[in-house]
Amino acid sequence: MRDLLRFWPDIRPRAWRYAVSILLALFSTGIGFLIPVLTGRAVDGPIADHDYRRLVLIALLVVAVGFAESLAQLIRRMITAGMTADWEVLWRRRLFSHLQRLDITHHDEWDSGQMLSRATNDLTQLRRFTAFGLPFLVITPCLVVLGGVILSFIQPVFVVLLVLMSLPTMAGVAWFNSRYKIAARAAQDTMGEVSTSVEESVQGIRVLLAFGRSPWAAQRFRLIVERLRGHELEKVRLDAWLFGAIMLLPQLALVAFAAVGAWGVVTGWATLGQTVAAITLMMYLRMPIEMFGFLLADALMAATAATRYWELMDLEPRITDPKAAEAAAVTSAAASSSDPATGVLEFDRVVFQHEDAETPLLAGVDLRIAPGETLALVGTTGTGKTAMTALVPRLFDVTEGAVRVDGHDVRDLALADLRSRMGVAFEEPILFSASVKENVAMGTQSVDGGTAIDENGVWEALEIAQAADFVRALPDGLDTEVGEQGLSLSGGQRQRIALARAVAGRPRFLVLDDPLSAVDVDTEDRVQNRLRTVLAETTALIVAHRPSTAALADRVAVMDDGRILAVGGHEELLGTSAVYRTLMGVKV
């Protein structure tokens, strides 16, 4: 329940509206209790006295009560729907922004399906609970108390009877509470696994089809959904017991009221009207009492959803803006080409170790890339080249030492400022479901987060990446939708659009992790040549696997086992470094 209470600050600004909606719910249900009272009065009064004028008056009152009930319900729904939908939007947006701020390490640790199900199912559950479950959970006990008070005015003996009969049901509710929480958590977690499994198999559909492994994926999926079925059945089993116990209460109470009331009429301590009123009132109380089981289950599922939501929200991003970010941003704005540090990218005794790794991946890297220089990083697979590129935009932070851009430790710059100084492209080119133009323009992020590039700028970037020709041939040119829901492009085409995005903002630093691995050697050469001439002022760190890329760089750094073995020109290293010759496939 504590996790549900944490939503209070979001609800507080509209607490009055919410309270009014709860009062309307209470009114619309509570006013119905007048009907049994009026019925009792009719039996003991006009019906017994054959006074039909008063009977018509009572009938009209009953109709008026019905109207008031409907009207209050209508207004309540109108007030609640928009408000709870707004909360759902707020919680989703907050979760989305939080996911954007979380570190890569967090994203690596969490199944995407678990994040997805929290953003979808769990928040829908919470919206439903605030719209319906919570108001009725508040008013149901009020209604039962109100019913009890009215009953005590009719005849107190019936109240004593009702309280005594409720005791076993209450014990059943406590038993249900503890077990249902466990089942709800298991079901909601397994729902996350279902999302992960669907996502994985959709993304990997080509592999599954090509290897004929769809039955294998289906079998794995079947195991998860069967587990989900088990948890859902457990919930239904518990629900069934609870609903059964709760539903029995009003039925037994009705029988008991009829029997005890009849005895009261016979022995004279109760009237027929009182007995009829008590029975009719009990019939009115039946609905809220029976609904209580459903509301309790709903509340427990909402509490589980809230716990799952806050588990994700409570993850603290470790890569954050420094406290002195503003000061550093000012310094950066003042940086000019006359400053010798401008355009310098430096790795200063950098040690980097993944949190769950036993040894450092980078074991003391020293490297200085001069302004406008292109340095190719070459090394055996798994030696830490990608990690080096990730340290520059702070996708990871160094364990020891420092990475500096423009003379600033990257940790001293505001993240937006740091990232606005560089263009980045990865081997896996991620394109978003948007037009080519939008995909390229998003690389021109400014410090305030906006994009600032016109169509000419986009074409220029595409020219540099040697992508302009094929983009012109696309059905809608620059406006062609690409990405997951768009046109299918080849791997090399996607890589070139991703590269255009990296260069679009004419960044001072370019960090490219094997960005042309899917491109033919000739195209790669043309891209590199354009890059060098057009981006002469750009300092570039490029992970390279091919001799052609390395040859185009001003210098090459050879990496092995997390260290820089040698730095020099391509030709020079071919002569001096045996490791480099092996990496370049040169036979001696």
Ligand SMILES: Nc1ncnc2c1ncn2[C@@H]1O[C@H](COP(=O)(O)OP(=O)(O)OP(=O)(O)O)[C@@H](O)[C@H]1O
């Ligand atoms: N979260 C992690 N925890 C522990 N080790 C990790 C983690 N992520 C990656 N690694 C390790 O880091 C190494 C990969 O480093 P990196 O990707 O920088 O290498 P690389 O030189 O770019 O390789 P390649 O040329 O194959 O792309 C691997 O040995 C991998 O096991």
